[in-house]
Amino acid sequence: MAKRLGAQLFVSRLSTYITTKELEGLFSPFGVVTEARLITDPKTQRPKGFGFVTFQSEVEAQKALKALNCRMVNGRLIFVEVAKSEGPTQDASS
DNA sequence: GTTGAGCGTT
Numbered sequence: 001m002a003k004r005l006g007a008q009l010f011v012s013r014l015s016t017y018i019t020t021k022e023l024e025g026l027f028s029p030f031g032v033v034t035e036a037r038l039i040t041d042p043k044t045q046r047p048k049g050f051g052f053v054t055f056q057s058e059v060e061a062q063k064a065l066k067a068l069n070c071r072m073v074n075g076r077l078i079f080v081e082v083a084k085s086e087g088p089t090q091d092a093s094s
Numbered sequence: 095g096t097t098g099a100g101c102g103t104t
Contacts, residue, residue, distance in 0.1 A: 039100095
């Protein structure tokens with residue numbers, strides 16, 4: 001079916017000390033990360049603990065998803081899932 | 095050095 005450009009992944013349970021570079025560095029080896037975003041609070045200027053990663057390929061996105069889901073980072077277990085908004089990786093088999 | 099369950103800002 002129609003493939004969406006940019007597979008977005010939702011990363012949660014991240015440590016408050018993580019940065020976009022950390023996410024980018026974690027997802028980069030699994031695929032081409034076109035966008036790495038962390039949600040931060042303007043009040044505390046600290047990451048909310050979750051973020052989003054956009055891949056150039058859906059296949060790479062799901063590969064990184066399985067690879068980094070339930071994985072220990074910074075001594076914490078993180079969870080990776082397909083993002084709600086935008087077009088998720090509905091089609092990985094052509 | 096604080097973790098916590100979640101879905102973000104064009």
